[in-house]
Amino acid sequence: MLNTVIIGTGNLAFQLANVFYETEEIHVTQICGRAPSLPSGFYSDIDYCSTYEALLEADVYVIAVSDSAIASVVKQLPFKDRLVVHTAGAVSMEVLEGQNRKGVFYPLQSFSKNTTTTFTNIPICVEAFQPKDHELLIKIANYISNSVYTIDSQQRLALHTAAVFVNNFTNHLYQIGFEICEQHNLPFEVLKPIIIETAHKIANTSPKEVQTGPAKRGDTDTLKKHINSITDKKHLEIYNLLTQHILSQHGKNIL
Amino acid sequence: MLNTVIIGTGNLAFQLANVFYETEEIHVTQICGRAPSLPSGFYSDIDYCSTYEALLEADVYVIAVSDSAIASVVKQLPFKDRLVVHTAGAVSMEVLEGQNRKGVFYPLQSFSKNTTTTFTNIPICVEAFQPKDHELLIKIANYISNSVYTIDSQQRLALHTAAVFVNNFTNHLYQIGFEICEQHNLPFEVLKPIIIETAHKIANTSPKEVQTGPAKRGDTDTLKKHINSITDKKHLEIYNLLTQHILSQHGKNIL
Structure with missing residues (x-):
């Protein structure tokens, strides 16, 4: 014991x-x-x-x-x-x-x-x-x-930082989804299945391989529609930064 | 039929x-x-x-x-x-x-x-x-x-935009977690349980209520440690922006 x-x-x-x-x-x-x-x-x-x-x-x-x-x-x-x-x-x-x-x-x-x-x-x-x-x-x-x-301690700090990205920051993105739903009289319920699916999709593969969306495809038409539809300045800042990162990660330097 | x-x-x-x-x-x-x-x-x-x-x-x-x-x-x-x-x-x-x-x-x-x-x-x-x-x-x-x-069509566009935040952008955050693990010889496996937990946590509550982490707490010591530990400039950009947003959302304007 x-x-x-x-x-x-x-x-x-x-x-x-x-x-x-x-x-x-x-x-x-x-x-x-x-x-x-x-x-x-x-x-x-x-x-x-x-x-x-x-x-x-x-x-x-x-x-x-x-x-x-x-x-x-x-x-x-x-x-x-x-x-x-x-x-x-x-x-x-x-x-x-x-x-x-x-x-x-x-x-x-x-x-x-x-x-x-x-x-x-x-x-x-x-x-x-x-x-x-x-x-x-x-x-x-x-x-x-x-x-x-x-x-070791250095790895643990890196891991803790990584956890902030996949846990705290991800949850903040959920909150933005929540706010967009609220602004348009949509129930947040409608987003929950895709949230769960997204988390489970990486079970057996790297996130990069399962990345989807307009930024990954370099679909400027859709990106512009989204940007025009976003009314909150803070949401837009995050939209622009993450879109830029995905575009450049997938070799689509078009914006 | x-x-x-x-x-x-x-x-x-x-x-x-x-x-x-x-x-x-x-x-x-x-x-x-x-x-x-x-x-x-x-x-x-x-x-x-x-x-x-x-x-x-x-x-x-x-x-x-x-x-x-x-x-x-x-x-x-x-x-x-x-x-x-x-x-x-x-x-x-x-x-x-x-x-x-x-x-x-x-x-x-x-x-x-x-x-x-x-x-x-x-x-x-x-x-x-x-x-x-x-x-x-x-x-x-x-x-x-x-x-x-x-x-209607306007709501659907908003919903599609919200889905980009909770799906495409979230997956990109997973990818950053993956890259940090790779940089420090850590298996990405170690992050998967918290990814699943984070997605399931919002089942019955708003994301804002379950937000955790150093930005939510206004824990500047930990924020500084993370910032110093991040070696990738792009990771740091995202870290800083999302941290600022969480700090301000939770009334912690300390940075």
């Missing part, structure tokens, strides 16, 4: 506490947070503390707090030579510098507290300074996910 | 021929194309012609050719007072002006010839000049799909 302590009570801490709790080989020894008692929603029989001095012994301490708070948490840990990992995409492992052994346990997904997350398909990216710690993190990751990667 | 003639042999013509053929209430009377004989892949017992003079009588003629060819096809039809519809998102119904009754039958999806398309969930957007033609198109649409909308 692997003993884990989770430091933090936010979305990711909550999801990790749940999946660890539900995994036979992992024990959640304790959760540590700022609130006086364990916040509601967590499995209520998990031990809780609100001061670092009360932290129990464990095989790994998982820091799941906001990026900017990680360094300060590490400095306050009242022990040494234990394995302490953070869970952040855009934070280097070096931030954990101090008296303890360091590592990273980064699940690449966008978590929210009110939805149940199934970890099986969520990629877990691990990194550790010492080989035995790396092995332990790989083991924990494999208990909860079928998709485990060893990547 | 409704008799249909499909004019065109491209991706959409192929998918419509298949779904009409497989629908009990619809008969594919004929396919009309430029090739001397019916291209392989189509159900081989469908009647085929390669001249407009050989067109048989039908309840509806479905023009599924490239946008720029629609007007020329309509002009060459050797009959009058029949229902002729096109299938294009960005083409006004008025393009069909001539001796026949006009309408539009627009399935909102991105079609490719080598994949089997299930129409059940594909939104079909119909428009017609005469009420009885509108009724007939609604009937056909309902035979093949659970999602049928009546929308």
Whole structure:
């Protein structure tokens, strides 16, 4: 049985506490947070503390707090030579510098507290300074996910950046679709099937191969119609930039 | 039984021929194309012609050719007072002006010839000049799909533009994710679960409500790290523009 302590009570801490709790080989020894008692929603029989001095012994301490708070948490840990990992995409492992052994346990997904997350398909990216710690993190990751990667801090930052493009920015494009529908009294429902189809289309092929649309074809007539139909200046800026990029990527330098 | 003639042999013509053929209430009377004989892949017992003079009588003629060819096809039809519809998102119904009754039958999806398309969930957007033609198109649409909308030409153009944002542009963002992975020796596989999750997250809520990420939070530290980690000038242009838009949409004017 692997003993884990989770430091933090936010979305990711909550999801990790749940999946660890539900995994036979992992024990959640304790959760540590700022609130006086364990916040509601967590499995209520998990031990809780609100001061670092009360932290129990464990095989790994998982820091799941906001990026900017990680360094300060590490400095306050009242022990040494234990394995302490953070869970952040855009934070280097070096931030954990101090008296303890360091590592990273980064699940690449966008978590929210009110939805149940199934970890099986969520990629877990691990990194550790010492080989035995790396092995332990790989083991924990494999208990909860079928998709485990060893990547270093520089790769992880790149991956986090890539995730911003395919997750945050994509969602913003959905929002623009939503706004265009609203402007023309169209239900957003009508766009949902093509959104799902687009995401699933790249399952077995590169996005470049399945690119479609007027920019890919160099169809200036349609591009002009779209540009004339867009009434929002911000939408138009994005339309123009992304169209230019697709045109040039597919060798259609016509605008 | 409704008799249909499909004019065109491209991706959409192929998918419509298949779904009409497989629908009990619809008969594919004929396919009309430029090739001397019916291209392989189509159900081989469908009647085929390669001249407009050989067109048989039908309840509806479905023009599924490239946008720029629609007007020329309509002009060459050797009959009058029949229902002729096109299938294009960005083409006004008025393009069909001539001796026949006009309408539009627009399935909102991105079609490719080598994949089997299930129409059940594909939104079909119909428009017609005469009420009885509108009724007939609604009937056909309902035979093949659970999602049928009546929308006019202006709405359809807006919808087509919105689809470019959520489909073509989104796919381009996936391609940027792919390129960042390639640059850092990361498998693109690692991004696929978050891509799927992002698309499914908006099922029951507006994209604005589920927006996450450093721009949404106004997290300048992470934004700066990302900007410094991006080596491709084109990626950076898109990163900056979309970040600015999300920042301003969520009231975070900090950059």
